[in-house]
Amino acid sequence: MRSVTLPPDTPVARRLLSAMQVVHWRNTAVLIVLLVGAVLMLLPFFWMFATSMRPAGEAYQLPPSFLPDDIRLDSYHELFASPVPFLRMYWNSFVVAAVTTIGVIITSAMAAFAFSRTRFPGKNLLFASMLLGLMVPPALLLIPLFFGMASVGIVDSIWALILPAMTNPLAVFMMRQFMRSQPREYEESAFVDGASYWTIFWRISLPQMGPPIAALSIIVFTSSWNNFLLPLVFVRSFEAMTLPVGILSLESSFGGAALSIIMAAVTVAVLPLFVVFLIAQRFIIESIASTGVKK
């Protein structure tokens, strides 16, 4: 009977096995690095949530404990019963962030369509000058913006927070880059079919812009939700106040016992961001999965 050499004993098989081990160990190393990164990212959220569940006294305890000794929801009760109108500010933040996000997406998509799909004199110059706007520090714009808002009488209203954020050069840039990477034939085909520019934009281009819309939704909603500077300068009353400045006012209301309550407020405040991210993330995957062009 002929002797048969088992695969692991052959030089080729040995080399293959060691190559697989290298790949395996590399994967493990990457996994460990990612895990450490994830822990570092999640730790502040955990501390925020844990502190919101502690009684006020335990929040300042030294040395601090990792888990709350006594899980309590008192901070949440106090937050909603406080004289600071937390729910009103919550609603304001939501309205400002949602309207700003929708506005930015509509204006930037239309501008991106014009910049990437139409021809007009001075197009590149206009685009470049718009990008120059990115280089101007936001603080520099505050005073002229304030006078502008004051002259139309919308200081101390949520419109003072929404209108200045309605146009966003970075969003136009992102949308334009995405649109330029898409085949022109969609628009050309619709043009041959007799569609107007508006129909092409609304029925053909915009529905295909899922990925940048999803990414922009996250970016714009988050930055609007977290915006501190504009409400600090443009808004004085609680009627139009949003959460970032509003949460700060909790400290003056509750003094030294405020940490648990502030953390409860922050915990409730980050929830919409989670929701936006979860919805937009699913949409990104759906958008990439479907395409009408054979590549």
Add this chain to the structure above:
Amino acid sequence: MSTLQLRGIRKSFSNLEVIHGVDLDVDEGEFMVLVGPSGCGKSTMLRMIAGLETISNGELLINGTVVNDDPPVKRGIAMVFQNYALYPNMTVRQNMAFGLQQAKVPRQEIRRMVDEAARTLKIEQLLNRRPGQLSGGQSQRVAIGRAIVRNPGIFLFDEPLSNLDAELRVHMRVELSRLHSRLGKTMIYVTHDQVEAMTMADRIAVIHGGRVEQVGSPLDLYNKPANLFVAGFIGSPRMNMMAGPITSTSDGARLNVFSQAIPVPRSVNVAGLSEATVGIRPEHLEVVDTEDGDVTAVVTLSEQLGDETLIYCSPQDTEATWVIKRLGQYFIKAGARVGIRIPWNRAHVFDSQSGRAIWRAEKLASSERD
């Protein structure tokens, strides 16, 4: 049905002219193929006909009317793109209905027309699918369906088969030819594939460097190429070429190739020509014993295609590579020395400088007999 005329059409991008005054007539119901290598301007010409590119100079006439400034929808055309360009956010039915909706056709009528076009192309079962759920062949049919549902006067095809695999491409080629016969519409088809051009066209326009090199039926182009470019481009494998000097003798002019002095017919004016190029199709060359051939050659490679054999060789120890096509399975080793018999009555001769055809060798053969 519609006719199309191009009169001195030019196209420039900034200061770069890419189409240099093209004249072309397409008859009613004709299947005209624009063929040429990549970058020759054939797609630009199609896009100008479609109205997707402006015309820098010249006139474009559809049914005798100048339409240079008309938008695509007023030209009565429909276009099938290379990548199909099916709107991914719409179903097949919505894709096909889109053009009719823009034309404000009543909803019931749109439904009837889409159903009819779907029946014609046998894609009824695909109507509720989205483009992402279609195979390449199905997408191709839907793209054609979207074009025919509008009942245009002229169909424009921009390399519509180039994304398909070889088998499907042959199948769709036949389908398109059948569709043309059935609809009887004017069709203009752009391709770089000369096999597609030869098999589908009523007439072919060979484009090179933004100019029309020759217009004619497929066999006209194959048998009577007007210049070196057409001779080399039409036919696969390409025509074998060999340049040689023209000398004058007391007996008339002679073309000297492979140590042979071929008499030039007196009817052909070769005054001022110093060199000419002989071209012979691969299927016209014969492999013979070395002592029986007009030239000897060293075989460099042979390709077995089953029904035919392609033999690559270097004639007369030159650097040139000639291809000989033999029917059937013919075995010959690389490095073998063979003789090649050149049937001079099948040769084409071109002015080496201008590239234009000087004469076809039936004339030469008859002049020799004289």
